[in-house]
Amino acid sequence: MNLPITKRSTLYTLPFFMIMVLLLSSCGSDTTNQMSKDEQKQLTDIFETISAQHQQLMDKYAAHNDTLPPNIRHLSLQTQKMHRRMGTNHQRMMATHQQRKIHDQKMQMGHMRMHMENHRAGEWYQQMRDMYSQMQKLHQQYGQEELALMNKKMADHFKRMQDMVPGLNQPTDIPFSAQSKPSKLNGNRFYVRDCASCHGENGQGIEKVYPPVINSKWITAEKSIPIRIVLHGVRGEVEVQGKHYDGVMPSFKARLSGAEIAAILNFLRKKSDDNLSKITQQDVLTIDKKYSNRSHPWSPDELMTK
Numbered sequence: 135m136n137l138p139i140t141k142r143s144t145l146y147t148l149p150f151f152m153i154m155v156l157l158l159s160s161c162g163s164d165t166t167n168q169m170s171k172d173e174q175k176q177l178t179d180i181f182e183t184i185s186a187q188h189q190q191l192m193d194k195y196a197a198h199n200d201t202l203p204p205n206i207r208h209l210s211l212q213t214q215k216m217h218r219r220m221g222t223n224h225q226r227m228m229a230t231h232q233q234r235k236i237h238d239q240k241m242q243m244g245h246m247r248m249h250m251e252n253h254r255a256g257e258w259y260q261q262m263r264d265m266y267s268q269m270q271k272l273h274q275q276y277g278q279e280e281l282a283l284m285n286k287k288m289a290d291h292f293k294r295m296q297d298m299v300p301g302l303n304q305p306t307d308i309p310f311s312a313q314s315k316p317s318k319l320n321g322n323r324f325y326v327r328d329c330a331s332c333h334g335e336n337g338q339g340i341e342k343v344y345p346p347v348i349n350s351k352w353i354t355a356e357k358s359i360p361i362r363i364v365l366h367g368v369r370g371e372v373e374v375q376g377k378h379y380d381g382v383m384p385s386f387k388a389r390l391s392g393a394e395i396a397a398i399l400n401f402l403r404k405k406s407d408d409n410l411s412k413i414t415q416q417d418v419l420t421i422d423k424k425y426s427n428r429s430h431p432w433s434p435d436e437l438m439t440k
């Protein structure tokens with residue numbers, strides 16, 4: 135072929151250009167899940183600030199334990215417990231990000247794992263953020279401005295952490311692994327581990343802060359409603375047993391399996407009303423699939439109408 139010189143150079147550069155596009159687009163998907171070294175350092179700095187300020191706050195609570203109202207005393211103890219579990223999940227996520235780039239056939243798996251760890255840590259950040267926000271509100275009601283401010287700062291740090299983790303505002307396409315004997319799971323045990331810190335040991339809620347989950351219309355409603363609440367969370371004013379609550383229920387999709395969600399909900403439903411239909415692991419998987427594009431908490435209105 136006798137092409138003019140400009141055309142020939144286009145022919146040579148085209149494959150090069152296409153390879154660059156491919157490389158760049160794979161880098162693009164990389165950045166959706168993986169944090170850069172700088173971002174990792176920033177997140178670690180915020181986490182260290184959080185840990186130090188959490189300790190100061192807990193020391194303050196320990197010193198004033200006798201004079202604290204019961205709901206604050208309860209919440210501060212729960213926050214302490216949850217802080218430890220959040221920290222473990224945070225460290226695990228950071229370790230995944232610090233691993234050297236995972237290549238070739240392992241790459242897909244590496245991304246999936248990072249995506250899961252990001253979402254799991256993100257759910258914990260949301261949970262801690264709400265616990266500190268609720269403590270802030272309580273202190274304000276009791277006129278304890280200094281403690282209110284300390285809790286607000288903690289909630290703000292967790293918001294910054296949420297903003298920094300990649301992919302948290304995208305749907306969590308984490309596949310659930312099916313449990314072979316889902317009915318053998320002890321719903322009470324999972325409830326105490328995962329829900330009681332906010333909703334109380336016996337599902338009675340915490341006065342002025344967290345709604346009850348026993349004899350609640352949201353628990354006894356048509357199956358898809360409580361399932362969606364646990365999968366994706368709720369935000370906006372909810373009414374339970376004639377009282378109003380306004381907080382953010384965190385999502386649990388990255389932390390619990392379908393069988394665990396079913397076990398917890400069946401435990402709460404049975405305690406509320408013995409005649410309700412059972413929720414199966416398959417129900418949870420079906421609802422999850424139906425709403426797989428969901429990336430943020432439901433509003434109470436959406437739950438009742440969609």
Ligand code: HEC
Pocket residue numbers: 261262264265325328329330331332333343344345346347350351352353360363364368369370371372374379380381382383384386398399
């Ligand atoms: C960080 C605290 C927190 C944790 C942990 C938590 N929730 Fe919630 N939950 C809330 C808040 C806050 C609301 C109210 C949300 C609102 O105001 O829109 C709520 C609302 C609910 C509701 C609807 C209202 C009601 O009281 O029935 C259900 C059902 C529920 N949660 C179930 C659960 C289950 C099951 C778990 C454990 C898997 C759990 N929650 C864990 C904070 C929490």
